[in-house]
Amino acid sequence: MGRTRWILILCAWTIVGLLFAVRRIVLVKVQGLHVSWVVVGALELVYWYVWAVYTPIVIGLAKRFPLTGPRFVPHIAIHTITSLMMAPLAAVTEFILSRGLLGLFSITDPGVLRLLSPFAISVLAMSFTGMLTYWLVVGLYQSIHFYQAAMERQTIAAQLETQLSHAELENLKSQLHPHFLFNSLHTIGILMQEDVDAASHLLVCLGDLLRMALERRENEITLQSELEFVGKYLEIEQTRFHDRLKVHMDVPADLLEVYVPSLALQPLVENAIKHGISVDSSAGRLEIAVKRHNGRVRLCVRDDGPGPAPGSRLGLGVGLTNIQSRLKQLYGDESSLELTGGSSGRGCEAIITIPLRSSHEDARPHRR
Numbered sequence: 001m002g003r004t005r006w007i008l009i010l011c012a013w014t015i016v017g018l019l020f021a022v023r024r025i026v027l028v029k030v031q032g033l034h035v036s037w038v039v040v041g042a043l044e045l046v047y048w049y050v051w052a053v054y055t056p057i058v059i060g061l062a063k064r065f066p067l068t069g070p071r072f073v074p075h076i077a078i079h080t081i082t083s084l085m086m087a088p089l090a091a092v093t094e095f096i097l098s099r100g101l102l103g104l105f106s107i108t109d110p111g112v113l114r115l116l117s118p119f120a121i122s123v124l125a126m127s128f129t130g131m132l133t134y135w136l137v138v139g140l141y142q143s144i145h146f147y148q149a150a151m152e153r154q155t156i157a158a159q160l161e162t163q164l165s166h167a168e169l170e171n172l173k174s175q176l177h178p179h180f181l182f183n184s185l186h187t188i189g190i191l192m193q194e195d196v197d198a199a200s201h202l203l204v205c206l207g208d209l210l211r212m213a214l215e216r217r218e219n220e221i222t223l224q225s226e227l228e229f230v231g232k233y234l235e236i237e238q239t240r241f242h243d244r245l246k247v248h249m250d251v252p253a254d255l256l257e258v259y260v261p262s263l264a265l266q267p268l269v270e271n272a273i274k275h276g277i278s279v280d281s282s283a284g285r286l287e288i289a290v291k292r293h294n295g296r297v298r299l300c301v302r303d304d305g306p307g308p309a310p311g312s313r314l315g316l317g318v319g320l321t322n323i324q325s326r327l328k329q330l331y332g333d334e335s336s337l338e339l340t341g342g343s344s345g346r347g348c349e350a351i352i353t354i355p356l357r358s359s360h361e362d363a364r365p366h367r368r
């Protein structure tokens with residue numbers, strides 16, 4: 001037991017002793033007796049200080065024989081036997097010390113002596129109180145132990161969720177890089193024979209894109225940073241599609257500082273281009289819209305491709321499933337990912353809904 005724990009134990013039993021001293025003093029006053037408050041308080045504190053000395057022993061037993069697990073019944077029996085032994089011992093110790101205290105200070109006040117019970121009655125009464133005290137200490141220790149264990153489990157679970165979210169982010173990045181390289185290098189190879197300047201510009205964009213992806217370590221970044229990354233990706237795609245790909249953004253300036261999951265928008269944009277615009281030569285409009293909705297942020301990506309077949313169910317691919325899992329890890333039930341057909345019968349719409357939190361509204365560091 002460290003010094004701090006001894007001090008806490010002593011303070012706790014002092015408070016208990018003072019409360020019981022006040023109770024006894026009130027009872028004495030009701031009976032019309034006149035005694036010294038100091039003497040009554042001292043006698044009451046003697047008993048509880050005896051239990052202050054016994055408390056480390058009880059805690060040690062509670063730690064050695066916890067009231068959990070498969071040996072619950074034997075441990076109950078051990079504590080019952082121990083309490084039956086320790087309670088009378090504490091009562092006898094208190095009786096001897098209190099009488100010794102009165103003799104040491106030559107206290108012969110009749111009012112005080114009337115408060116003292118004979119040995120047998122005193123030991124019997126205080127033994128019952130001692131048994132309750134023993135189980136109270138065991139119960140408090142067990143409750144604190146349960147609370148600490150629950151907090152440790154919660155901390156470990158939070159750490160595992162963070163590690164899982166990091167692993168999913170790295171998995172998404174590992175899927176992202178080869179796809180970029182394959183499509184972009186293929187386009188660059190074609191442009192090298194037609195437009196060297198355009199090919200050079202595309203190489204610069206690809207280098208910037210890969211650098212930004214590799215440097216990302218956070219699970220959440222500002223919307224502005226995410227849009228910068230998507231912008232680099234769209235530069236490459238617009239080079240591939242020439243003038244056919246038209247990008248329209250509707251992003252209020254006051255939402256640029258909100259936090260969004262890293263690499264959340266790019267897979268939605270890639271999905272719209274791959275399954276919408278690439279498969280229909282008449283399609284080419286891509287919309288990115290961000291707005292507030294019921295205290296949350298909605299990130300929406302739409303395309304004007306052919307859309308899903310009538311009556312078909314839209315499923316989430318690997319990339320979108322990864323995003324959905326990351327949203328669950330980061331925000332729980334406060335987030336969602338929806339994939340629906342366009343309202344006009346063409347195109348597809350992907351919507352991410354997350355809690356609204358910006359660097360101005362919440363000074364906490366974003367999740368890493």
